[in-house]
Amino acid sequence: MPPEKRVNRLRTPAPDPRLTPPPMPPSNQPGNRPYSGSSPSGQSRRESPRTKPSGTSSGLYKSALGKAVRQRWQQTKTYVRRHPMLVVVYWFLVKTMLVLFLGSVAWVVVLKYVPVWFTPLTISRKWDAMGTDQPSEIHKTWRSFDEINKEAALAVVASEDQQFPYHWGFDFDEIQDAIRENQYRKRPRGASTISQQVAKNVFLWTGRSYIRKGLEVYFTVLIELIWGKKRILEVYLNVAETGPMTFGVEAASERFYGHSASSLSRSEAARIAAVLPNPNKFSVKNPSAYIQRRTRQISRQMRALGGQKYIRNL
Known part of the structure; x- marks a missing residue:
């Protein structure tokens, strides 16, 4: 009985010629030119227009705007914490506006029934x-x-x-x-x-x-x-x-x-x-x-x- 033939399992098998693409022709042959990353129309692939999903730009803009608003709000809160007097002024204005609003509504309600x-x-x-000759x-x-x-x-x-x-x-x-x-x-x-x-x-x-x-x-x-x-x-x-x-x-x-x-x-x-x-x-x-x-x-x-x-x- 002939001895068993050893197989080298670490060696890469030879490629199948049916699955291997044909080699690229040399760039110096007529009718061929080296690939430079440009499309046939002369535009670079990097510069070629891409079709973006609808709403992508507006979504990115809203996200960036929301982030900027949050950052601005955080900066404002930090500034207010460093200046306690601003908090006092803020609440004073809020209370004043509330009192004026409620007072005006109450005044209008009273004058609905009381003669002016x-x-x-x-x-x-x-x-x-007063102080003139007119009555x-x-x-x-x-x-x-x-x-x-x-x-x-x-x-x-x-x-x-x-x-x-x-x-x-x-x-x-x-x-x-x-x-x-x-x-x-x-x-x-x-x-x-x-x-x-x-x-x-x-x-x-x-x-x-x-x-x-x-x-x-x-x-x-x-x-x-x-x-x-x-x-x-x-x-x-x-x-x-x-x-x-x-x-x-x-x-x-x-x-x-x-x-x-x-x-x-x-x-x-x-x-x-x-x-x-x-x-x-x-x-x-x-x-x-x-x-x-x-x-x-x-x-x-x-x-x-x-x-x-x-x-x-x-």
């Missing part, structure tokens, strides 16, 4: 008249909504804010029209609603500033939510300036017509409404030609709105 006997405007007029007596008499002729309520709605029963404190169409017109008018036209005028007269000081305008928006939202339309119109009829040192339609009716506001006629109510834009310049008792013309216009608008039924369901 004075406003910053009445105090300002009283202060300006400093304030003419003001509070009357409930039911004690005032509805012609007066309809007149101020027709002249000042015809969308009053329907908007939520702001007439955005009127605001846009005023912005367009004020680009060409020498004297700017306002677009304040009755609600905004009440918020300004009852809660804020006179003057123009962005802070006051922002607070006006805030109080307008509050009284729309807490008071309702009927109370807003009632307060407006009692605090609106209707003449020199005269506030409210009851005081104007007694002073200029000699009778109560409960018996106002349509023309009388329209004339009071006609002077509201500038009651210190225009007069209810001695109306100019402009006021007489504006009174007729307001009376026509009152009829066009349908009369007192327009404000019946406030």
Whole structure:
């Protein structure tokens, strides 16, 4: 029996020629060129565009942004810990803002049921008249909504804010029209609603500033939510300036017509409404030609709105 042939198991077996790819041709032969990492179009593979999954870029951006925000927040907390006084100031401001917010809401709730006997405007007029030759007596008499002729309520709605029963404190169409017109008018036209005028007269000081305008928006939202339309119109009829040192339609009716506001006629109510834009310049008792013309216009608008039924369901 022939001896068993030893096999070297450590030697790599010879490759199968059927599985071995053909050798690359030399680079110096015609028709061949060395591979330089470029695609046939001349672009480098590293520079060739790649199709990324949708949202990858935005996800990376959000992740980086979130990391930056967290780092910034950590830096801020570290800075605050090193300066304890900032913590005291921070909590003081927070408590102050909370007290002012709760106080303003409570004030609005109280004035929903209590007559508004004075406003910053009445105090300002009283202060300006003191020490001068002008009379400093304030003419003001509070009357409930039911004690005032509805012609007066309809007149101020027709002249000042015809969308009053329907908007939520702001007439955005009127605001846009005023912005367009004020680009060409020498004297700017306002677009304040009755609600905004009440918020300004009852809660804020006179003057123009962005802070006051922002607070006006805030109080307008509050009284729309807490008071309702009927109370807003009632307060407006009692605090609106209707003449020199005269506030409210009851005081104007007694002073200029000699009778109560409960018996106002349509023309009388329209004339009071006609002077509201500038009651210190225009007069209810001695109306100019402009006021007489504006009174007729307001009376026509009152009829066009349908009369007192327009404000019946406030």
